[in-house]
Structures are given as C-alpha cells and as structure tokens.
Amino acid sequence: MGSRFDITISAKDSLSAEKYIDECIAEVSRIENLLSDWKSDTQVSEVNRNAGIKPVKVDKEVFELTKRALNFSKITDGAFDISFAAAEKIWKFDGSMTKLPSAEAVKESVKKIGYQNIILDEQHSTIFLKLPGMKIGFGALGEGYAADRCKELMMAKGVPAGIVNGSGDMNTWGTQPDGTPWTIGITNPLNKNKVFAVMPLRDNAVTTSGSYEKFAMIDGKRYAHIINPKTGYPATGLSSVTVFGPSAEMANGFSTSLMVMGKEAGLFLINQFHDLKCVMVTDTGEVFGSDNVELIPNKK
Template sequence: MKQVFLLILILSGFDATSQVLRKRTAKLMGSRFDITIVANDSLAAERNIDTVIAEVTRIENLISDWKADSQISLVNRNAGISPVKVDPEVFALTERALHFSKITNGAFDISFAAMDRIWKFDGSMTEMPSPEAIKKSVEKVGYQNIELDREHSTIFLKRKGMKIGFGALGEGYAADRCRDMMLSKGIKAGIVNGSGDMSTWGKQPDGSDWAIGITNPLRKDTVFAVVPLRQGAVVTSGNYEKFVVFNGKRYAHIINPSTGYPATGVSSVTVFGPSAETANGFSTSLMVLGKEAGLKLISKFPQYSYILITDEGQIFSSRNLDLKKYSL
C-alpha cells in the first residue's frame, strides 16, 4: 500500500493553443484514479477520459486477485495443482514483476498476496505479534516458487496456498498503458494518476510543465519542493499515517515480504522516471530495504531519480535530481 505525499499543480494561465483541460475522478482497481486530458475541445477530452476508464477496467478484470473470474485469481486457485495459461499481456506483467522480485532479493515480492495479515494499523494492536506468528505469516510467500513458461504462456505457483497479486504495481502499469494509448491517439498531454502512481505526458495548455508539489510526511501541510515532470512518471510510498509504536520503535504498514516484519527507518520515498510501474516497484522496495541498501539499488538505474525521507526527517535525493533548484 502507498501513502501519497504528492500534489499535482495544475496552472490556469493563458491558453495559447486553444486547448482545453478536463479532469475526472473515478474509483478503479479499488482505488481513486484522477484522469486529466488536454484536448482541442471539451467533447474530445471527455471521450478520451471515457477511453482511459474503459482501459483501466479492462486491465483490472485481467489481473485483479479480488475478482473471482480474473486470470490471476485462476492462477491462485491452481496453486500447487497445475500451470494456468494466461494472456501474453498478463504473462509479460508477471514476468516483469518476478524480475523485480529477483533484483530486490525479495524486498518486492509478487507472492506477498499470500501473507497472513497479522499486523493491524487501525489502532487495535496492543502488543507485537510473536516471532513465531510473524514467521508463520510469510511461510507461503516466496517468488522463488513461481514458475513461468514463456513458450506456453503459463504461470504455476508451486506451493499450495500461494497467491500472486499486483496491487499498486498494476495501477502503475495501467497508468503507463493509458498514457501510451492516448499518445497513439494523438492526445499530446495529460495525466493518469492511479492512487499516486502517476504517468504524465506533454505540457499544460499554457505551455508550462506539469509540476509536483512534494510534502514532508512529518509536516504534511507544507510543500518543500516543486518538481517539474519531464521524465513521465512519479510514485510515492510512505508510512506516515499507518504505523504502530512498540517499545519506542515505529513499525510501518509496509511489510518486508521476506521477514514478515514492518519496514523501519524510511518515512517516504518518491521515485521519478519513465515508467510508473517501475517507479512503484522501486518506491516500495526502498521502503523495505532501507536507506543504504535501497539507494545502492536504485543508483544502478540512472533513468530513475528519488527523494527519500528518513523517520528522523533527513532528506536524500539522487544526483540527477537537483532538489535545491526546486526547493521552496
């Protein structure tokens, strides 16, 4: 899950191109989607928003692990029984997610869906779960037990009770997919924001860049930087609102799939880059890996930049993102 500490800044300056901007909010994939389209007229903008909503719904019906008739639900029901043939699109998304699981050594794990939800972040927990309960909660998690057959386009979960799920990664994929679809239709500017997984393209009607206001999760009412979006996508993961404290230590709602323990040390991570799907994988992984291991990982991918804020309020950013230039 993500906590979003981003503010899309839409300016209303002079419209030199006679284009109009239309925005609509819809509940898709169990989350809030904000869709912004810039087009030559209002009717075209609204029709293209309808197209985006239809595309996200199509993707949800393919990959949702909550919908009993989705291909992913069928894969999960056949865990430990038999491989399941899926559409090439679903196979490719699973393949990318599995690759991410491998390069993060399980800090990101698409089989996390099988984890027992023993941690509660609604105020009802009065003590930590026992080490035994925590260990048991992740016994069915393990990307190593996912078998992909590219020739036959099948997915097989080797252990009974295993599950895969795309969660926010699916929202990032849908945002990227809709951006590419709009570009292919000649729509030169817009934003698809799936619960904080944002894919953007083009510029605002007045010719200015789309811009993101970034708040410190420890002071949510304050924007400390405004960053123009020139690379296409931005995603934030954070733990400010959902956490518990035991013995003076804060435990975030983002769980390490390998250990079953909540992430500690990092309050939020914002990742910029060409793909919202990949940026989501990085933002989640950096929360789990922590500052040192996380920044070592993302430094290997120069197309992506980051802003990381620790639990103590320290701010770190990548060299290819001049944060001082955008600070307020």
C-alpha cells in the same frame, strides 16, 4: 483497483476530454479485471486458487507483467516480491487491527513468500505457484501499469498532453496549455499538509511509497503497510520514497523496494540506474536524494 484515479486531459473542448477520460476509465477497469486478487473471476485469482496444484494459463499481458515483477525481485534481492500477498491476511491497515500478529503467525506467513517459487512457462504462457497457500498480488504494480497503459492509449489517439494519477502512481506526457512542464509536489511525510519540494515532470512518471497514508497504530507505534517480504514485518527506517522514471510501473517497483531496503542499500541500487531519480525521507525527517537529484532540501 480499490484506489482513486485522477485523470487530466488537454483537449480541444470539454466533450472531447470527457470522452478520452471515459476511455481511460474503461482501460483501468479492463486491467483490474485481469489483475485483481480480490475478485474471484480474474486470472490472478485463478492462479492463486491453484497454488500447489497446477499451472494456470494466462493472457500474455498478465504473463509479461509477472515476468517483469520477478525481474524486480532479482535486482532487489527479494525486497520486492509479488508473493508477499500471502502475508496480507495477518496484517490489517483498515483501522481494525489493535494488536500485533503473533511471531508464530508472522513466521508462518513468510514460509509462503518467495518469488523463486513462482514458475513461469513462456511456451505455454502459464504461471504456477509451487507451494500450497502461496498467493501473488499486483497491489505494488497494478496502478502504475494502468497509468502507463492509459498514457500509451491517449498518445496513440493523438491527445497532446495529460496526467494519469493512480493513487500516487503518476505518468505524464506533453505540457500544460501554457507550455510549462507539469509539476509534482512531494508531500512532507511528517506533515501531510505541507509540500517540501516541487519538481517538473517532462514526459516521465513518478511514484511515492510511504508509511504516512496507510498504517496501523499499535501501542503508540506506527506500522506501515509496506511489508518486508523476508521478515513478514512492516518496513522501517524510511517514511517516504519518491522515484522518477520512464514508467509508473518501474517507478512503483523501485519506490516499494527502496522502502524495504532502507537508505544505504536503496541509494546504492538506484544510483546504478541513470534513467531513475529518487528522493527519500527518513523516519526522523532527513531528506536524501540519488546522485542525479539536485537542490534537495536538507540533503545530508
């Protein structure tokens, strides 16, 4: 998936653990071969190739994930949108970008973004992108979904405990061998070498979206890789958002959305979901949390 996966398994011996880890890797590869939008032979690439032309039949798994992605778009009023992939061509976060794209190019890219133009046909299990040039991508949900699937697979096989971490999209189950909970350290986005909070994980998932790992520096200003689907420009105001929830897919959908929505709107939304918690850090270093998070340093 173009991302690093770290898999920790609690097992009776190292051979068993390696076998289970290999099964997780196979599952991640299987999902990548369904969802990747840069591999030409995947179902998602087929959907993108037929934008504005015809509906494409996909596996139920791809259909259901797309359906859940559209639900994120609805509850976040478009702050989350898998059709943002159309804007990827004009923004590069691999170090090669030295100047901003023209306002005209950004405006043009936004014309192809719009979850309302993703048409799902449940009866025939098809996805149709109404506009030529539209594109969907699962960069914001794929790793989390894969982490969730690996957890389900391992639990079904009786593995007592573990962590699957897909480049920051993490799901856990069970406890450490000594019976204590797994713990997560939240990175200080203003100093990546420091952790400003440590929180226990009890059979739940956590995802952090941030502007401090993948960005472009242009004329001394940082432009993060999380694009606001409505404007076509990188989101600003927050340096990182960490969301705790029942699944890594859900946590990622919310953490990405909150980065785009900003502090006020983001906290208002997350506080309506009692099985979710969040910690957010602003560009100026202030720390805020949802109503159900306690003992957050510097909470204001």
